[in-house]
Amino acid sequence: MKQRFDVIVAGAGASGLMAGIQAARHGAAVLILEHMDRAGKKILATGNGKCNFTNEKQGIAYYRGKNPAFVLPALEQFGLEETLDFFRELGVRPVSRRDGYYYPASGQASSVLEVLLMECRRQKVSILYEVGIRSIGKENGSFCFDTKQGKFYSRTCVIATGGKAAKKTGSDGSGIPYVMGFGHKLTELAPALVQLQGKQSFFKTIAGIRAECCLTLYIEHEKAAKDWGELQLTDFGVSGIPAFQVSRYAAYGLLEGKNVRVSMNFLPGFSREQAKELIQKQFLVYGEGKTAEEAMIGLFPRKLNLVFLKESGIWPEKQAQSCRKKELEGLSYLIQHLESEITGTKGFDHGQVTAGGVDTDEICPDTMESKLVPGLFFAGEVMDIDGMCGGYNLQWAWSSGAAAGKGAADFAAMCTGMKHSDGLQQKKRGRT
Numbered sequence: 206m207k208q209r210f211d212v213i214v215a216g217a218g219a220s221g222l223m224a225g226i227q228a229a230r231h232g233a234a235v236l237i238l239e240h241m242d243r244a245g246k247k248i249l250a251t252g253n254g255k256c257n258f259t260n261e262k263q264g265i266a267y268y269r270g271k272n273p274a275f276v277l278p279a280l281e282q283f284g285l286e287e288t289l290d291f292f293r294e295l296g297v298r299p300v301s302r303r304d305g306y307y308y309p310a311s312g313q314a315s316s317v318l319e320v321l322l323m324e325c326r327r328q329k330v331s332i333l334y335e336v337g338i339r340s341i342g343k344e345n346g347s348f349c350f351d352t353k354q355g356k357f358y359s360r361t362c363v364i365a366t367g368g369k370a371a372k373k374t375g376s377d378g379s380g381i382p383y384v385m386g387f388g389h390k391l392t393e394l395a396p397a398l399v400q401l402q403g404k405q406s407f408f409k410t411i412a413g414i415r416a417e418c419c420l421t422l423y424i425e426h427e428k429a430a431k432d433w434g435e436l437q438l439t440d441f442g443v444s445g446i447p448a449f450q451v452s453r454y455a456a457y458g459l460l461e462g463k464n465v466r467v468s469m470n471f472l473p474g475f476s477r478e479q480a481k482e483l484i485q486k487q488f489l490v491y492g493e494g495k496t497a498e499e500a501m502i503g504l505f506p507r508k509l510n511l512v513f514l515k516e517s518g519i520w521p522e523k524q525a526q527s528c529r530k531k532e533l534e535g536l537s538y539l540i541q542h543l544e545s546e547i548t549g550t551k552g553f554d555h556g557q558v559t560a561g562g563v564d565t566d567e568i569c570p571d572t573m574e575s576k577l578v579p580g581l582f583f584a585g586e587v588m589d590i591d592g593m594c595g596g597y598n599l600q601w602a603w604s605s606g607a608a609a610g611k612g613a614a615d616f617a618a619m620c621t622g623m624k625h626s627d628g629l630q631q632k633k634r635g636r637t
């Protein structure tokens with residue numbers, strides 16, 4: 206196999222494949238080095254195997270990190286429309302489901318991976334698997350990849366090794382030493398889009414319930430984040446989209462040793478007054494001959510009803526109409542403010558993404574090139590950007606991968622141009 210390339214990409218995940226394709230489309234000879242036995246394992250796991258690959262709503266509000274505005278130039282160059290066109294041209298028909306989430310019409314994440322690999326073959330992008338990169342450094346002006354399969358050289362290097370989340374898919378944090386070897390700083394890493402562990406014993410009773418809920422996260426009693434959707438109650442705490450959306454803030458709060466709590470509102474569309482009225486009607490108007498437990502039937506799943514009654518101190522067998530207004534006020538308050546202390550997250554292995562990464566202050570936002578090492582580029586989750594649930598992490602992989610691939614190809618072409626003009630200069634000098 207040839208040893209010298211214009212662009213070598215470390216990591217054949219979403220961003221690495223996109224970087225490789227775009228670099229090749231801009232004329233570069235590209236090699237992708239992957240340490241797993243296949244490419245894009247994480248892509249296959251996305252969107253429960255259906256791959257929510259972008260979202261019709263885009264903007265800075267959907268991205269997190271020390272400097273979320275860092276995403277804007279890459280999104281301007283290769284945003285939603287470019288992503289949809291890119292996949293349409295490769296044969297994937299995008300369909301938009303709930304809230305603008307885009308999936309391939311096949312309903313299979315494997316289609317997204319397959320078309321990326323087909324395009325790699327078409328663009329003559331080489332991919333080497335189970336490669337085991339020992340180090341990446343500079344030798345005589347070129348990047349040198351010292352691997353178990355020999356040394357490879359390139360004019361430019363794209364690091365697309367992902368973060369530390371879901372390490373069984375390949376992103377195990379082993380790319381981080383390469384980044385640090387080039388002198389780049391990392392912001393603190395934390396699991397994100399991850400389940401939260403709660404202290405309260407009631408979770409054991411209500412495990413398995415899914416309910417519409419507005420979840421508010423408090424750190425040291427200050428509101429830190431809020432999300433509304435289907436909450437999944439588990440025996441350890443909370444899961445589902447609202448829990449995922451607030452989880453990065455919880456993870457950082459816990460890392461800093463702060464008090465982290467969630468407040469669950471199971472009547473999210475109701476004002477305080479409306480909630481009070483609903484419960485009073487349920488007990489005092491419709492509750493004739495019913496126990497408190499019976500008066501709650503039809504409002505929430507039975508086990509959740511029992512938790513609400515227990516936590517607000519109402520005996521389930523008590524006659525509904527004998528409940529005092531104060532008690533019912535307490536019950537309706539609790540339904541809108543069921544609290545739990547958060548003791549931990551389920552960690553990187555269960556997280557969908559990594560918050561934190563290469564400090565974006567040290568990267569050019571339009572090309573993803575390092576401000577410290579010319580010719581070094583980054584793509585995807587390895588950088589300090591994480592997206593909300595809804596296709597934003599893959600969108601970041603596509604956008605940053607496209608910018609890095611084009612940037613790396615342009616850089617390599619510039620080096621070749623310089624070499625040619627060096628040669629011409631030397632020839633000219635030789636003639637005079």
Ligand SMILES: Cc1cc2nc3c(=O)[nH]c(=O)nc-3n(C[C@H](O)[C@H](O)[C@H](O)COP(=O)(O)OP(=O)(O)OC[C@H]3O[C@@H](n4cnc5c(N)ncnc54)[C@H](O)[C@@H]3O)c2cc1C
Pocket residue numbers: 215216217218219220221238239240241244245246247248250251252253256257258259337338365366367368370371374375376377378379380556557558584585586587595596597598599600602
């Ligand atoms: C269960 C799950 C569901 C998800 N669902 C969605 C979703 O529906 N929508 C969405 O937008 N996002 C989703 N995500 C997040 C999304 O998949 C990632 O943010 C995205 O894949 C990141 O792309 P990446 O290329 O930066 O990193 P990765 O996809 O992690 O790719 C990194 C690649 O680099 C390789 N690698 C790592 N270290 C080395 C090394 N030392 N040498 C060589 N190769 C290396 C890895 O094996 C891997 O192939 C989900 C994640 C998970 C885990």
